[in-house]
Amino acid sequence: MSKPVSYKRHRFPPEIIAYAVWLYFRFPLSLRLVEEMLLERGIAVSYETVRRWALKFGPAYTRRLRRKAPSRRDIWHLDEVVVTISGKKHWLWRAVDQDGYVLDEIVQSRRDTEAAKRLLKRLLRKQGCPPRRMITDKLGSYAAARRQVMPDVEHRSHKGLNNRAENSHLPFRRRERAMQGFRAPRYLQRFVSVFSAVRNLFVPPRSSRSAPATHLHRLSAMAVWKAVAKIAA
Template sequence: MIKSVSYKRHRFPPQIIAHAVWLYFRFPLSLRLVEEMLLERGIVVSYETVRRWALKFGLDYARRLRRKTPSRHDIWYLDEVLVTIAGQKYWLWRAVDQDGYVLDEIVQSRRDTKAAKRLLKRLLKKQGCLPRRMITDKLGSYAAARRQTIPSVDHRSHKGLNNRAENSHLPLRRREQMMQSFRSPGGLQRFTSVFSAVRNLFVPPRSRRSALATHLHRLNAMVGWKSAAGVVA
């Protein structure tokens, strides 16, 4: 059982801390902009404090958010994107399902079969079941990794079929520009783990929805976020 979030030795109320962390991970805002938005509400807090809150509570909140239930009918879309950190090249490997829900992502320094195999093993452990199909671009490492880990799964390799995975990188790219790049591979891994969990919660599935249904989805997401942060009234 996951323990409740502890706010001991923090002079600001949990509601303010949770709101600041939500602003930072939910919207394309810099730490200084979050500081300014809090000030508009009469909350005087430095951007460095917001940064510390994001580091301390972000992953804690994300672990408490309810995940989508895996299904054997899911389709896994896998892709990798180049991220340059301090002049060094790294690859962010990501898997999403047919609804655009981020299943997992991992920062690695390699772009080969070993790296692709590591992503698949993490997915199997986290999802607990095989997908109906796996779709990737034409990178040969995916086919080799599939043969070694999930040979029974249908694999389709075609760049045009993998737009869902490629599009999943765009929100993070926008945040990367706002943050003026990431400072370390570990920092990227921590940020994207929380960022994707929050996005999974608040962004409606890829299906036709009425304005009312979208509104209700976001209200329910806000309830889920406050519950994860332990600030439900």
């Protein structure tokens, strides 16, 4: 893990700060709704304070979360979704694996081969090895980028096969509506990097979603969250 989280010069205890950040990134809640939920528990905090906590501690917690170990048997599902910011279209390019785990996301102003290449290069750098297979929709930019970046990887291009990547956009869309959009691409990039890391931690893999397994997974995830937030269990 990276260096411990510091709460110096914050008058609220770490438990409250970590709880507020968890609420904001884990559920489709606006800052004002988080403020209201804290007030119900007797904690009088303004939504602007919650915003500052999210900006400061969200990335700090995320840096201390362990990423899923990459494997050459992984299957990458790639897709992009349009996000309108200040009247201009941007694309959020996302890659998930066979379990629905978000591997990486990148906000770009283009939807072409160069943008697809940038995503693939980032993925290879972060994962350290290519996947067994890459699955996309029929956007030609993926095939062109794959030939240049990782030509030996099998590529399947079919809209029906890529439901996993397309479904991964749904939680983000719910958050986008709750937040009433984003003010700038850099704010979107900063938000999704934390949002997806928190979701990766708390949502169980598709292979173990029975009720008992889900319950145990969530208990384990909460223990990890408290550890990275430097909270006593």
